[in-house]
Amino acid sequence: MIYLDNNATTRVDPAVRDAMLPWLDDHYGNPSAGYRFGKESRKAIEAAREKVAALIGAHPEEIVFTSGGTESSNAAIRSALSYTPEKSLLTTAVEHSAVFEIAESLDEDPTVSDQGLNPVQSSGIPCLVEWKEALASEKYGVASIIWANNETGVISPIAEAAEIAAEHKVYFHTDAVQAVGKIPVDVGNIPIHALSLSAHKMHGPKGIGALYLDRHSRFHPSVIGGGQENNRRSGTENVPGIVGLGVAAELAASRLEEAAKISSLRDRFETRVIDSAEGIEANGAGAERLPNTSNLYFSGVDGEGLLILLDEAGVCCSPGSACSTGSVQPSRIIRAMGHSSSRARSSVRFSLSRHTTEEGIDEAIAIIKKAVSKLRVVLPSGSRVISSTRRN
Numbered sequence: 001m002i003y004l005d006n007n008a009t010t011r012v013d014p015a016v017r018d019a020m021l022p023w024l025d026d027h028y029g030n031p032s033a034g035y036r037f038g039k040e041s042r043k044a045i046e047a048a049r050e051k052v053a054a055l056i057g058a059h060p061e062e063i064v065f066t067s068g069g070t071e072s073s074n075a076a077i078r079s080a081l082s083y084t085p086e087k088s089l090l091t092t093a094v095e096h097s098a099v100f101e102i103a104e105s106l107d108e109d110p111t112v113s114d115q116g117l118n119p120v121q122s123s124g125i126p127c128l129v130e131w132k133e134a135l136a137s138e139k140y141g142v143a144s145i146i147w148a149n150n151e152t153g154v155i156s157p158i159a160e161a162a163e164i165a166a167e168h169k170v171y172f173h174t175d176a177v178q179a180v181g182k183i184p185v186d187v188g189n190i191p192i193h194a195l196s197l198s199a200h201k202m203h204g205p206k207g208i209g210a211l212y213l214d215r216h217s218r219f220h221p222s223v224i225g226g227g228q229e230n231n232r233r234s235g236t237e238n239v240p241g242i243v244g245l246g247v248a249a250e251l252a253a254s255r256l257e258e259a260a261k262i263s264s265l266r267d268r269f270e271t272r273v274i275d276s277a278e279g280i281e282a283n284g285a286g287a288e289r290l291p292n293t294s295n296l297y298f299s300g301v302d303g304e305g306l307l308i309l310l311d312e313a314g315v316c317c318s319p320g321s322a323c324s325t326g327s328v329q330p331s332r333i334i335r336a337m338g339h340s341s342s343r344a345r346s347s348v349r350f351s352l353s354r355h356t357t358e359e360g361i362d363e364a365i366a367i368i369k370k371a372v373s374k375l376r377v378v379l380p381s382g383s384r385v386i387s388s389t390r391r392n
């Protein structure tokens with residue numbers, strides 16, 4: 001298998017797994033218990049909190065453990081909105097559904113009007129002129145922008161977007177799930193009120209993440225009960241998961257310099273695939289991107305058909321379309337960049353990790369080349385290319 005779907009999830013690092021095992025085994029004490037056996041678990045949680053805080057330049061008390069990126073973003077945005085009920089959420093057209101669907105759900109709420117979706121350029125970079133105008137309108141109480149896009153890897157101008165929000169005294173959240181662990185993220189340098197991150201995107205376990213909450217801001221918890229996490233997220237803590245996230249964060253911090261190696265492998269992959277046939281382009285190529293992500297448009301090729309052939313040949317990657325309620329929807333991210341539905345349907349995301357090898361990449365390139373030519377029918381003139389699996 002050649003695994004090129006690391007933006008979906010990553011392999012758990014053996015050091016992460018080994019660190020988690022005792023907390024699934026002998027060390028099962030409840031961290032809220034007053035005896036030593038419970039206090040050991042509490043100590044492990046606090047050690048993990050320090051590691052997560054260190055990765056993003058935060059103070060440990062600013063880290064709240066959650067079930068992952070989705071919960072973190074929901075908790076941050078819903079809390080911030082609760083303090084400004086008369087105002088709306090400004091976000092972008094290229095958010096992950098964890099944020100996008102909050103904006104959509106608010107849109108359906110008759111008490112809230114005009115949920116802003118800031119446009120993006122054709123490169124996928126959010127437009128700051130419109131962002132500035134929207135925030136100056138005083139309609140928005142909360143602004144949220146994705147740090148790095150999960151489909152294209154395009155990196156947002158986070159510092160500028162946050163500064164503009166700060167100028168207008170608007171609460172600022174960022175979904176940094178794809179950025180943390182891949183590129184430097186430092187909340188100390190940028191006026192960020194809340195940030196979401198997730199362990200399974202950086203070789204940690206699934207179902208655990210964190211929410212950074214600036215210690216000077218108010219927070220209204222979504223999950224109430226036992227008062228864990230300093231009253232910010234109730235429920236008995238997922239000790240093994242938290243320990244795993246801590247080790248994953250520590251490893252990620254020590255491996256940030258590996259980005260250069262990953263991006264050179266990604267560039268090799270991208271250039272060679274693009275050169276292997278006509279009509280192949282990278283979506284978001286004009287923007288600064290995550291080092292590991294390549295979203296490719298294969299003109300005249302049905303993306304689904306390509307994924308099937310790649311899967312049969314052992315290559316794991318993701319479609320530029322998502323299955324929802326039984327029908328395949330072309331990626332709204334690619335469409336928000338001004339591309340057609342057909343381009344979105346012909347796009348595929350490949351995402352690498354530190355485990356991706358040069359041999360794996362070269363093998364994948366050969367498999368992709370073969371699959372693309374199989375799916376294309378070259379007309380006699382040789383000048384036009386059509387898909388063998390057409391859509392209406």
Ligand SMILES: Cc1ncc(COP(=O)(O)O)c(C=O)c1O
Binds near residue numbers: 069197199207
């Ligand atoms: C940008 C982004 N935000 C949020 C999420 C959701 O994170 P989780 O799976 O931890 O809920 C993902 C996962 O795909 C993501 O890529």
